[in-house]
Amino acid sequence: MTERAMRLVGNRPPQVQARERVTGEAQYVDDLAIPGLWHGVTLRSPIARGRIVEIEPDPDFDWSRVVLVDARDLPGRNVLPLILDDQPVLAEREIRHPFEPVMLIAAPDRALALEARNRLNLRYEAKPIAVEISDALEARVKVFGEDNVFKQIDIAKGDLEAGFAAATIELERDFWTGPQEQLYMEPQGMIAAWEGDQLVLRGSLQCPYYVQAAARAVFGLEPEQVRVIACELGGGFGGKEEYPSLLAVHAALLARKAGRPVKMVYDRAEDMQATTKRHPSQTRIRAGIDAEGRLTALAVDLVLDGGAYCTLSPVVLSRAVLHAGSAYACPNVAVRGRVVATNTPPNGAFRGFGAPQALFAMETMMDLLARAAGLDPLEMRRRNALRAGDETSTGQVLEQAAAADVLERAAEAADFRARRELYDRPQTGSIRRGIGLSLIMHGCGFTGAGESRLKGRLTLDLDARGEQLLVQVRTGSTDMGQGMRTTFKQLAAEILGLELDEVEVAAQDTALVPDSGPTVASRTLMIVGGLVARAARQALTSLGLEEGAGAEALRLALAGRGRLEIEEVHEPPATLFDEDHYRGQAYPSWGYACTICEVEVDMTTFEPRIVDVVTCQDVGRAIHPGIVEGQIQGGIAQGLGYAAFEEVQMHDGAMVNANFNRYIVPTAMDLPPIRVLLHESGQGAGPFGAKGIGEMPVDGAAPAYVSALAQALRTSFRELPVTPEAIAESFLRPRPGKADA
Amino acid sequence: MSRGRDEVEVLAPSSLREAVQVLAEVGAEAIPLAGGSDLMVAFRDVSKLPRGFVLDLLGLEPELRGIELVEDEVQIGALTTVDDILHSSLLAAEARPLVEAARCFGSTQIRNRATIGGNVMNGSPAADSLPALLALDARVTLLSSEGPRTVPLYSFYADYRRPVAKPSELLVSIRIARAPANPxxxxxxxxxxxxxxxxxxxxxxxxxxxxxxxxxxxxxxxxxxxxxxxxxxxxxxxxxxxxxxxxxxxxxxxxxxxxxxxxxxxxxxxxxxxxxxxxxxxxxxxxxxxxxxxxx
The missing domain is CATH 3.30.390.50 (CO dehydrogenase flavoprotein, C-terminal domain)
Known part of the structure; x- marks a missing residue:
């Protein structure tokens, strides 16, 4: 890398499309005016498990006005292809979860489609259900296979029993987390149109090539016959990683039968009831520490609830088990992870992707161990934090580990030790106070050999044939608010020596851009942004130019050939991680974060108030510090929602509080300013040393909050979310179950 | 079988007198609509769409919106918005609990639309204004073509969201006791x-x-x-x-x-x-x- 000072990297230019998003000019899928468009809706199962007996259309309704689609309308196999190919596009005979799609209806307007849906009488025979993790493990009701286990992963390192033998303190505790709703502002939406033999799909989606693959498989089409266009995206958070594939296939089935374009946009209730959520979890941790408070042995048994179909659950489980030990060195580790099937809607990708569940359990356990050892939470973490040269549970030796750095910086900024001591003194008033912290690490990019399989591609096109030099970045990565378009422009412009407005990012349209891999796993900047930087440097090299050459030099160099197109492919060696034994380099980079949270509890009402949040996060390099801080603040807000507010209430496997006034997310009035310290180690695997930071901020919020609450109330909480009702209960009736010390 | 949206007739009386005449005729099939902050949400459920008439009360604002001292009581017109209540200096002096209720009521947008009469007639057990009004000895005045009648708020609800008002009656005002000395x-x-x-x-x-x-x-x-x-x-x-x-x-x-x-x-x-x-x-x-x- 050159020693040149950065012109654009590290700046805070306005985000691409920011103005349009704020003013409402941005066109989301539901805003698109398409001539002859019909509207599609979905008939869903009212029960968690059973057999469809019959669907009776009301004879008094004029069915010629609408189009109906059921499983018989599928051209081939009734399977939505993903990891296990177990999920039908439409339920045929068996119902396996509430709100499972059974039939599709399209009509010239949405009201008529809804009216038609009301005139369909779905008759069924209900069967016994399994809706909790414990039901799944008992396996009296078999949702998947003989044991309801979609996938099991084991990690083993060192000699566990020797580790426990060396321990002076040993604890075993259980932890639980509930589901969480992504709650993107824009609900799921898709428009399907058959133009000749080409299927065109426009939608709110994170991964255009996932949607293309699903549609190709269901309809038996070639790649060029399925064109997927990602519209302006009103949030994703993982909720638009795999789910849009199902919606796209549904809309395409209706469009095919209706012979016209069909739009399907879920309303909020349907979106919350039917689409994927964060996996609920149940984790048992047994841990031993020596006389100095250092971990000697760690045994984790983690179970995720996958819901009725496998979706991406094995990958979520993989990330969960790889994060089970948090940011600590421990020589003897055994992790067993399982993801099980229940009769609830499938759970799926959600920012953090298994890590928040595992890290809540481990971080809360670290507080319990600290208490048992008579150490404060900060000291406990100092003694155990991973350092450069240490190895993780899979034996990955860390070349760089900023765990201790972020811990100390955050602790100093929050004045942690003094406040912790202050709140340790007796408190008697109507307000009780506490401060807590968490230290976590988050693997950036795809787990293990994932990137080797993906082979993400990106094209950089330099065109000097017209009056203006045109530089275009072509990527299938989408911008769901995380700022991809802005940071990619910064990267290309920085290296080529251009102004930001001299670089264009092409629309996310499979007809125009290559498959850069999915927009997930905090990989977009680190991996695909890395391809932008590589392509830009490659262009300079082939033109014989220096970094930062500038528009004029590029025009001159291009004068002969007119145009230069560079394609870059990300192909790391597949041998770095052994997926059979979970050994080796699990992630190309790990980010580290310490989050400190201070709370007050009103002892009249048991209402907590979050009064301060300080976090220090190792982001490698902030290409756009404003975007990075925004990601961190948003992620922490989402994590605090997970910890303190957001409760998916289920009855017989179905979400019953599926609206904004019953599913409570925090507003600006419920959160303090979130103080963000960026730790720029410059040692990430991404461009200019950047790491992926999309997900890491979510991970540490819940354990930090719960740690603070535990101090304020002189108890501990081992189940999320902690509602005022749960606080009241723990205060009045300390139970040896879920809220002991 | 529910009727479609287009089968509902919207009536927009321009005076209180006209409104009570309309209610005398079609009250049983009419839903009076004030700010709509409860009803518009309810109408999203097709089964709760009105079946006969919607009585748009907006035209009655000159008669029914406002806060004033009437003899020894504070009279709040039924179409007074929650935002009006929040910013009333009279209520700040005479009825602080009601102003506090207005402060935590919905959002700015809701407070601009929602009316006190609507909150009383909707009768939710969770309504923010109602415990405050009850603590202030509120009485509600109902008007029909036969004349007015006044009911103490504590006996206004027969059951869950069932005010005792008859279909021919329109809520016109709420009266509360003035603040006593040193409350x-x-x-x-x-x-x-x-x-x-x-x-x-x-x-x-x-x-x-x-x-x-x-x-x-x-x-x-x-x-x-x-x-x-x-x-x-x-x-x-x-x-x-x-x-x-x-x-x-x-x-x-x-x-x-x-x-x-x-x-x-x-x-x-x-x-x-x-x-x-x-x-x-x-x-x-x-x-x-x-x-x-x-x-x-």
């Missing part, structure tokens, strides 16, 4: 977040003629009301009676809390639990009684 007042709403949340528990209170005596504090007059702890907003008559019966001290306070907890009938629902509501309602009363002891 001690409280309005507390407990909800799942600090804005845009529906109450789990509300407790409103007003006490006056409160005097410190040698053995404790004598409460001359007290009004207590609670929300979200039963099928209707509740005036807590039994709790009030106990508190007037003896000097206030720790023993009476504990007794009053026990009476309150037996007087209310909270349930488990999606917002909270009966146990939490019962517990917190009692603790809110303890807090209020504590402020009486301090301020007496």
């Amino acid at each position: 001690i007042e409280s309005f507390r709403k407990v909800a799942a977040r600090r804005a845009q949340a529906i109450a789990k528990v509300i407790l409103a209170g007003r006490a006056w003629d409160v005097r410190a005596e040698e053995e404790g504090v004598r409460i001359g007059e007290i009004r207590l009301a609670a929300g979200s702890v039963g099928p209707t907003p509740m005036r807590l008559f039994e709790t009030e009676r106990i508190l007037r019966s003896e000097l206030l001290g720790p023993r009476l306070a504990a007794e009053a809390v026990a009476v309150l907890r037996s007087e209310i009938t909270p349930i488990d629902d999606l917002r909270s639990t009966a146990a939490y509501r019962r517990l917190v309602a009692g603790r809110l009363l303890e807090d209020f009684l504590g402020s009486l002891l301090l301020q007496a």
Whole structure:
């Protein structure tokens, strides 16, 4: 890398499309005016498990006005292809979860489609259900296979029993987390149109090539016959990683039968009831520490609830088990992870992707161990934090580990030790106070050999044939608010020596851009942004130019050939991680974060108030510090929602509080300013040393909050979310179950 | 079978007289619509769409919107918005609990639309304004073509969201008692977040003629009301009676809390639990009684 000072990297230019998003000019899928468009809706199962007996259309309704689609309308196999190919596009005979799609209806307007849906009488025979993790493990009701286990992963390192033998303190505790709703502002939406033999799909989606693959498989089409266009995206958070594939296939089935374009946009209730959520979890941790408070042995048994179909659950489980030990060195580790099937809607990708569940359990356990050892939470973490040269549970030796750095910086900024001591003194008033912290690490990019399989591609096109030099970045990565378009422009412009407005990012349209891999796993900047930087440097090299050459030099160099197109492919060696034994380099980079949270509890009402949040996060390099801080603040807000507010209430496997006034997310009035310290180690695997930071901020919020609450109330909480009702209960009736010390 | 949206007729009377005539004729099939902040949400459910007439009350604003002193009472027109209440200097002086209720009511947008009459007629047990109005001895005036009648708010709800108003009657105003000398007042709403949340528990209170005596504090007059702890907003008559019966001290306070907890009938629902509501309602009363002891 050159020693040149950065012109654009590290700046805070306005985000691409920011103005349009704020003013409402941005066109989301539901805003698109398409001539002859019909509207599609979905008939869903009212029960968690059973057999469809019959669907009776009301004879008094004029069915010629609408189009109906059921499983018989599928051209081939009734399977939505993903990891296990177990999920039908439409339920045929068996119902396996509430709100499972059974039939599709399209009509010239949405009201008529809804009216038609009301005139369909779905008759069924209900069967016994399994809706909790414990039901799944008992396996009296078999949702998947003989044991309801979609996938099991084991990690083993060192000699566990020797580790426990060396321990002076040993604890075993259980932890639980509930589901969480992504709650993107824009609900799921898709428009399907058959133009000749080409299927065109426009939608709110994170991964255009996932949607293309699903549609190709269901309809038996070639790649060029399925064109997927990602519209302006009103949030994703993982909720638009795999789910849009199902919606796209549904809309395409209706469009095919209706012979016209069909739009399907879920309303909020349907979106919350039917689409994927964060996996609920149940984790048992047994841990031993020596006389100095250092971990000697760690045994984790983690179970995720996958819901009725496998979706991406094995990958979520993989990330969960790889994060089970948090940011600590421990020589003897055994992790067993399982993801099980229940009769609830499938759970799926959600920012953090298994890590928040595992890290809540481990971080809360670290507080319990600290208490048992008579150490404060900060000291406990100092003694155990991973350092450069240490190895993780899979034996990955860390070349760089900023765990201790972020811990100390955050602790100093929050004045942690003094406040912790202050709140340790007796408190008697109507307000009780506490401060807590968490230290976590988050693997950036795809787990293990994932990137080797993906082979993400990106094209950089330099065109000097017209009056203006045109530089275009072509990527299938989408911008769901995380700022991809802005940071990619910064990267290309920085290296080529251009102004930001001299670089264009092409629309996310499979007809125009290559498959850069999915927009997930905090990989977009680190991996695909890395391809932008590589392509830009490659262009300079082939033109014989220096970094930062500038528009004029590029025009001159291009004068002969007119145009230069560079394609870059990300192909790391597949041998770095052994997926059979979970050994080796699990992630190309790990980010580290310490989050400190201070709370007050009103002892009249048991209402907590979050009064301060300080976090220090190792982001490698902030290409756009404003975007990075925004990601961190948003992620922490989402994590605090997970910890303190957001409760998916289920009855017989179905979400019953599926609206904004019953599913409570925090507003600006419920959160303090979130103080963000960026730790720029410059040692990430991404461009200019950047790491992926999309997900890491979510991970540490819940354990930090719960740690603070535990101090304020002189108890501990081992189940999320902690509602005022749960606080009241723990205060009045300390139970040896879920809220002991 | 429900009728479609287009089969509903919207009537827009331009005077109160015209409105009550319309109600005399078609009241049983008509839904009066004020700010719409409850009804427009309800109408999203096709089965709750109106079937006959919607009576748009906007034209009655000149007659029914406003806050004024009428004799010894404060009269609030039924179309007065929650935002009007929040910014009324008259109410700030005479009815602080109601202003506090307005402060935590919905959002700015909702406060601009929602009317006090709509909140009373919708009759939700969780309505923010109703415990405050109950604690302020509110009476509601209903008008029909036969003339007006006045009903105390504490007897206005027959059951869950069932006001005793007849279909031919229109709520025209709410009257509340002026503030007595040296009132001690409280309005507390407990909800799942600090804005845009529906109450789990509300407790409103007003006490006056409160005097410190040698053995404790004598409460001359007290009004207590609670929300979200039963099928209707509740005036807590039994709790009030106990508190007037003896000097206030720790023993009476504990007794009053026990009476309150037996007087209310909270349930488990999606917002909270009966146990939490019962517990917190009692603790809110303890807090209020504590402020009486301090301020007496």
